[in-house]
Amino acid sequence: YDTQYRTTPEIHQRREHVRRETELIVSQCPAFPKETKVVVFGSSANGFGSPNSDVDMCLQLPAGFKLDDEEDKNGSVAMGKLVELFESRGVKNVDPSRLTARIPVIMFDYPMKVASEEAEMLIDCDLSMQNPLACLNTSLILNYSHLDVRTRVLASIIKRWAKSREINNPAQHTLSSYGYILMLLHFLTYHRATNEGIVMPIDEPVDPRKRAAPTPLLPNLQWMDPAWANSKDG
Numbered sequence: 001y002d003t004q005y006r007t008t009p010e011i012h013q014r015r016e017h018v019r020r021e022t023e024l025i026v027s028q029c030p031a032f033p034k035e036t037k038v039v040v041f042g043s044s045a046n047g048f049g050s051p052n053s054d055v056d057m058c059l060q061l062p063a064g065f066k067l068d069d070e071e072d073k074n075g076s077v078a079m080g081k082l083v084e085l086f087e088s089r090g091v092k093n094v095d096p097s098r099l100t101a102r103i104p105v106i107m108f109d110y111p112m113k114v115a116s117e118e119a120e121m122l123i124d125c126d127l128s129m130q131n132p133l134a135c136l137n138t139s140l141i142l143n144y145s146h147l148d149v150r151t152r153v154l155a156s157i158i159k160r161w162a163k164s165r166e167i168n169n170p171a172q173h174t175l176s177s178y179g180y181i182l183m184l185l186h187f188l189t190y191h192r193a194t195n196e197g198i199v200m201p202i203d204e205p206v207d208p209r210k211r212a213a214p215t216p217l218l219p220n221l222q223w224m225d226p227a228w229a230n231s232k233d234g
Contacts, residue, residue: 041138
């Protein structure tokens with residue numbers, strides 16, 4: 001885990017640099033307001049990625065903003081205007097083939113000089129139109145990753161196992177890495193450890209407000225009472 005999956009501060013800095021530079025390019029596109037933000041989501045931001053994870057980003061438009069073209073409902077036309085802008089700024093391998101998807105996406109490689117590398121490093125990136133659900137999911141999964149480092153280690157084992165057996169590619173009708181992470185979290189939040197060290201299923205979801213409820217291997221954050229943090233014995 002430490003050598004192949006742990007993400008170092010240097011990796012985080014590279015990704016933040018890519019995000020900032022992408023946001024700068026977007027701010028120069030007349031199709032979007034200058035207040036448009038670029039947000040990283042997915043494996044690069046949810047705590048379960050690796051140093052080689054793609055940088056998935058999405059545009060976050062200001063509240064209430066509407067695109068000039070009323071027929072451009074999903075923003076694909078506006079996103080298309082970014083393609084030439086990316087190429088003019090030295091971004092490599094800009095691929096607009098997924099602009100016609102339900103959520104339009106531009107794929108590209110961001111070139112970066114790294115002191116330890118002689119050749120220029122290319123960072124795989126995706127930029128999609130607003131994707132608030134993906135951002136919320138990323139935030140939730142990130143919180144799970146912070147609860148117990150063993151969860152991240154176990155996830156890395158499962159992802160490596162799935163990759164070695166070529167069963168982690170939705171294009172080939174198998175689960176994505178994200179799907180395996182969700183299955184792992186479901187297992188951990190619905191199972192408990194006995195005094196004998198045996199893992200047993202929990203018949204019902206654990207409500208943390210009930211003190212007699214069995215303790216799962218991992219707390220179910222979606223069951224947390226919003227008032228828990230302010231309670232006297234919370």
